Amino acid sequence: MAIQPKELAQLFLEGKDSEALKEVQTFLENQSKKDLYHGLLTPAMIHIGELWERNEISVADEHLATAICDFVMSAVDIRKESMSLAGGQALVLGVEGEQHHLGLKMSASVFREHGWRVHYLGPDLPLDHALAAAERWSPDVIGLSASLAYRVPALRRYIDAFRGLQPKPVVFIGGRVVGITDLSAFEQEGALLFQDLSGLERWLQEEGGTAHYAKSAT
Template sequence: MSDHSIKLANLLLSGEEQLAITHIHTVLTENDRLTLYEDLLTPAMTYIGKLWERNEITVADEHLATAICDFIISDFEFRSSSKEQGNRKKVMLFGVEGEEHYIGLKMASAVFQEFGWSVRYLGPNLPLRHAETAANAWQPDVIAMSAALSYRLPTLKKSVQVLSQTAGHPTVLIGGRMAPHVHFEEEAASGPGQVIIMSNLRELHRWLTFAQEGVGTINAFS
């Protein structure tokens, strides 16, 4: 992790919202969404998560840092928003029931918006029955879910099984800290919807670029 990310993490933990934004602007040479998300905010929040796991910071400290990180993402998206409509494919994003981490989902939502997708961000901790109802009603092309903690995996797998069978058989994307460490071969083979694991936002950006150019999709199990 870079010194820039460690400094940013310390500013977030100190509640120094404006200093954090100033620090980001000194590091970024342009409005580079991926650099902000992947090289600054994600490492900073991962570092903060490890401090919390080691009891070196309190839950209140972690919540404060998360709230400021949320504000920074919203502020960046407001300043760099575009009226480009693009292809208007649809994506629904949420955290599975019991999953309270949501910063990564917000970042992913912004990447989809960058490519002109119609986005419905349903937030963290969404019960499966409500996700299923929303998917059948809106019929998104893609459903994106996150998994940050290992004990959420049974819920995540059940969600994959159910949501891949909803109207339109959407592609299911899995992200979050646990995504690189799990496999969903059985769920991917059980229905017509494709299941794809995204290790980071740069992978998502590449996948969306290929989809936009009509190159095809990235199969996580190839």
């Protein structure tokens, strides 16, 4: 039977990086990357958060778990040079101040799995640098990630700034913030909200191939 999220979380907390990687590789023998992120790594990290909240683990434990989770994700994220670029180009980043980055990194991997070219700019990217990168790459999609409710004003600033880009990219918003705050105003302005990676995968399968045409010149 495949390893369960709480068992994997325990390996993270015990610092067993090689064992964790072995378990993840075994999981991937029968399941997709999206399943790994959605069904195993995310619930494992949510469990870590609960233990932390209850003071059953320390901040150092939680940092160790994050680092090993990040390590196993990188270790299995093999990029195939020859993969045909069926999709478009995405820029993914966390808004200024946002340190949570695992979800963002997972979304980058799912884009890649669907043949997209991804510029992963990581968390906590100041707006002027995000804008300069968007002008340089002219992406079809800009994926933003935020975890905490008080990031909504930052999201507002980024979205307003991206609106001035020509051609105009589609803005995706993901991260915990989507499930815990009302972001319908952003949605009404054309941003797409993703609570999880299943929604992203669906979009990539249904619309992703035509994304370059989704960019608006107006």
